[in-house]
Amino acid sequence: MDDDIERLMSLLLAMSEEDVEAAEYRELRAHLISELVRMQAEQDLLERLRPIQDQVDRMGARDPDFDLKSFMDAGWE
Template identity: 85%
Template structure:
């Protein structure tokens, strides 16, 4: 484990006065894991969105004269 992470873990445990053998420790551990999973999912989402953003950029600027209603109406004809 990285030294900084170990120091942060120790500090967090000391500040929260958690018995590492107790239920509160397990709850705290579960919360930390949950937060890491959330952050990872967010990072993955940003990575997935990057390719979509690249495609939009390649399409170019939006046509200011484009009328979505007319376009959709033409699709029904």
């Protein structure tokens, strides 16, 4: 999310042609984050989860023979 904020800040600075002090930058960053959180909260939960559900669907059916413990143990070796 920081990359998006940086792009928004760069765009704002380019449009305003002003030099923003560090404190003002932090205030603006906090305001942008707050606004993004507010807008996300307005979305229906099912709408927010839909992209995740789509990714799971694309992964295909679960392998019933998959042994998670063996897989995790092999990762530690």
